[in-house]
Amino acid sequence: MSGSATSRRATHAAPRLDGVTPDPAAPRRVRDRVAGQSALLLAVAGALLVCLAWAIASPVFAYPDEGAHVTRAAAVVDGQVVAPDKPVSKEGWPIIRAPNSLAQSIYRARCLWSGYGHPNVPADCAKPLPPYRRMTEVKNAAGRYEPAYYGVVGWPLRWAPTSNGVYAARVVNAVVCVFLLAVALFAAGLGTRRLPWWRLGLLTALTPYVLYMGGGINPSAWEICAAVATWAGVLRLCADGVARKGLVAATTLAAAVLAVSRPLGPLWLVLIAGVAVAATPWAKLRTLVHARVIQAAIAVAGATCVASLMWTVTQTNASFDSSPLRHPLPFGAAFGQSFDRLPHRLEEMVAVFGWLDVPVPWITVAVWIALTALVVGAAMWRGVGRARWTLLGLVLVTLLVPALVEAHMATRIGMVWQGRYTLPLAVGLPLLAGHTMQERPGAFRLPRWLLPVAAAVAGVAQLAAFVWALRRYEHGVPGSLNPFTGAWQPPGGPTLSIALFAAGIAALCAGIVVGRNTADDPASPVMPSWAGAGSNRRPSAFQADARTD
Numbered sequence: 001m002s003g004s005a006t007s008r009r010a011t012h013a014a015p016r017l018d019g020v021t022p023d024p025a026a027p028r029r030v031r032d033r034v035a036g037q038s039a040l041l042l043a044v045a046g047a048l049l050v051c052l053a054w055a056i057a058s059p060v061f062a063y064p065d066e067g068a069h070v071t072r073a074a075a076v077v078d079g080q081v082v083a084p085d086k087p088v089s090k091e092g093w094p095i096i097r098a099p100n101s102l103a104q105s106i107y108r109a110r111c112l113w114s115g116y117g118h119p120n121v122p123a124d125c126a127k128p129l130p131p132y133r134r135m136t137e138v139k140n141a142a143g144r145y146e147p148a149y150y151g152v153v154g155w156p157l158r159w160a161p162t163s164n165g166v167y168a169a170r171v172v173n174a175v176v177c178v179f180l181l182a183v184a185l186f187a188a189g190l191g192t193r194r195l196p197w198w199r200l201g202l203l204t205a206l207t208p209y210v211l212y213m214g215g216g217i218n219p220s221a222w223e224i225c226a227a228v229a230t231w232a233g234v235l236r237l238c239a240d241g242v243a244r245k246g247l248v249a250a251t252t253l254a255a256a257v258l259a260v261s262r263p264l265g266p267l268w269l270v271l272i273a274g275v276a277v278a279a280t281p282w283a284k285l286r287t288l289v290h291a292r293v294i295q296a297a298i299a300v301a302g303a304t305c306v307a308s309l310m311w312t313v314t315q316t317n318a319s320f321d322s323s324p325l326r327h328p329l330p331f332g333a334a335f336g337q338s339f340d341r342l343p344h345r346l347e348e349m350v351a352v353f354g355w356l357d358v359p360v361p362w363i364t365v366a367v368w369i370a371l372t373a374l375v376v377g378a379a380m381w382r383g384v385g386r387a388r389w390t391l392l393g394l395v396l397v398t399l400l401v402p403a404l405v406e407a408h409m410a411t412r413i414g415m416v417w418q419g420r421y422t423l424p425l426a427v428g429l430p431l432l433a434g435h436t437m438q439e440r441p442g443a444f445r446l447p448r449w450l451l452p453v454a455a456a457v458a459g460v461a462q463l464a465a466f467v468w469a470l471r472r473y474e475h476g477v478p479g480s481l482n483p484f485t486g487a488w489q490p491p492g493g494p495t496l497s498i499a500l501f502a503a504g505i506a507a508l509c510a511g512i513v514v515g516r517n518t519a520d521d522p523a524s525p526v527m528p529s530w531a532g533a534g535s536n537r538r539p540s541a542f543q544a545d546a547r548t549d
Contacts, residue, residue, distance in 0.1 A: 040190045043511025044182045047211065049504025050462075051174035054215025057470050057490045057497040059123040060166050062112050062354050063216030064418070065142065070217055071098045072142040073154025073169065074161055078135075081151075082315065083143040094143035099161035101129050103138035112355060119357040123473040123488040133161050144315040146308060148260045149219040152176065167491065169217055177214035180225040180257065181206075183250040184232035190511055196446040197375070199512050201434025202232065203451075203458055204371040205427040206508075208351035208364060208465040209420060220420050223261040227268055227424035228431075229254035234276045235435045241284035243291035252297040258424070259304035263312040264405070266305035268424045271397065275432060279390040334410035338403040338417060345402070348419025349426055351465045356418070358472045360465040367461040371454060372430060379433035382444050387436040394432055398425050455509040466501045470494060 061067045075083075075096045083094035111125035153176070156168035188202040189195035205228055213221040233251025237243065259265040277285060288294050329337075350368045351360040379391055402425075406417040437444065467483045474486025474494065483494055490497050 039511045039514040040182070040185055041511075042507050042514070043185050043190055044178060046504045046507025046509070046511060047181050047185075047214075048174065048178045049500050050211050050508060051178055051214035051504075052171065053466065053497050053501035053504060054212050055167065055170035055174055056215075056492060057466070057473075057494075057501070058215060058354075059112065059126060059473055059488065059490075060129075060163050061126065062123065062473065063213075063218055064220075064355055064420075066217050067102075068140055068142040069145075069150070069219065070154075070157065070166055070169070071096070071102050071138060071140050072145060073150040073217065074098045074102050074157040075140075075143070076147050076150040077154045077158045081147045083140075089139035091139070091141070093139045093141050095137050096140050096143045097135050097137055098140075099133045099157075100136040101131065101133050101161045102157070103136050112357075119472065120476040120478055122476050122479070122486060129163055131162075145219065146260050146262065146311050149222055153217060166217065170215055173217055173221055174214050177221050177225040180222070180229040180254055181214075183229035183254050185511070186250070187229075187232035187236035187247065188512075189236075190514075195434075195438055196451050197434040197437040198236075198431075199434070200371075200446065200451055200454060201375050201430040201432075202228075203455055203509075203512050204368070204375050204430035204434075205231075207349060207368055207423075207427075208360065208462050209349060209353070210423065210427070211462070212351070212353055212469075213420065219261045220423075222257055223265060223268075224420065224423045224427070226254045226258035226261060227272075228427050230258050230269070230272055231428045231431045234272055235279075235431060237288060237294075238276050238280040238284060239435060239439055241287050243288055243294050245293055248293050248297050252300050255297075255301040256304040259301065259308045263308070264421070264424075266308050267401075269301060269305060271401075271425060272428065275390060275394055275428065278393070279387050279432065279436070329410045329415070331407050331410070334415065335403050335407035337415060338406040338410075339399075341415075341417075342399065342403075345417070345419040345422060349423050350419075352419070353465075353469045354472075358469050360468050364461040364465045367457055371458065374454075375430045375437070376433045378444060379436040382440060383436045384440060387440070391429075391432055391436055394429060398422065398429060401425065452513045455513045459505045459509040462505045463502060466505075467498065470497060 061070070075098045078097070080096055083096050085094075087095050089095065111121055112123060153169050153173045156172065157165045159165070160168065184202060184205075188198045190199065210224055210228065213224055230251060233247055233254060237247060237251065255269055259269055347359075347365055348356065350365050352358065353360070376391070376395075380388060383391060402417055402422045406415060409416075437446075470490070471479070471481060471483045471486070473490075474480075474483065474488050480486070483498065486494070
């Protein structure tokens, strides 16, 4: 009897598989998911190759203010995080201790400065760094800047305060910047066909100058790349209305990096948050704000902003000469001068490399003007309600805030604003425009051919800018057009640099363009919510009625 009972219990416990059919779409969903991840990895690898190509194709200290930032990084990794209050130079800059091989570096590359007017001279005019490494005192305009950037990027200089150490520090900077850009690439939905306007907006935001800064030593690199990631992450969260923990964590990290990169980081974060709130329906905002992970993210971002502001008030502001006699310029006159320079700064945001002495072919600037006009113009034309007004407001803020900030600081530091300082705000324009077009019900459908054509044209424009900049350092501005020869040669030769950049920009553009139907794409066959995976049962009458509501 016991054996019979056991047999009956085993029979009843065994699952019945009769009538259950496998899901034929499951293998395809797996393939599509892998394809989506492959597109993201392809784009990330391409961005890394592009930044590395810029790192080796630009002479040491050819990046803007790179000499001062290298010296500051060497001091930070040596333990001098806070510069002493005294002594200071006549400009109000702190005196810091740094390796002698780097301390006088900024003067050895003086022939590359735009202020000294030698764009027609090849980069071999710069004197090589001395081999000895004894510590010495040197004045440094960046001596009181936020230390987080320098502590991460500068550690190779601890062991190699030489040209090789500078190149190694550039590689570290490139890796961090590409990680930040990867957040934006993920938020743009790479590998799917669901978000073509998002991907077009991101393609437009990645101007040649954005990728160029990933290869040098300057905290503007983190500021710009973190701003791209923060804009993309915040807008994607607002579009979905769902607090996905992975995206929230990555966006929070990008926001924290943006806050501590440069003094204006907290201002950019406040403006990004304001734009996101203004462009998002209240129902989605309410859901996001009530999520604990979002509340934690806001707390982390707020803490980093407070830390950055405290450092700016106690340290950075002390680095500038506040004498009104040194910069006797009233606010109104400074605002007018700053606004008059707007066309030049728009060009600088696209691509004016080096110490503003390396312009690019006109085709590169024209391509980005056309891309920006396309995506922003479409959003202004087809956008509705608050989304359109928010985009218009961001355009006005992008034009006015830099002029207001520069006019406010003009009496302390003079008229020093450059296009790269506006980029953390300006990259939000195409991203917000793409978000507006993608979220509008019944919006203009992006033609299937437009994104590949835009990516191909943008890739060619990026390559033209790179080759033109390389040729400037090899021959000088009026010199030969041949990028494979010259008085100065990058490490590994120009062929390596050009090959790395061409492969990288092709991979980046291809990753942005490639798209497949994924499981969450409406075009994909997805099982109804009332049916389990592999189930062939029909809905009940109640479920059928609910499905028609």
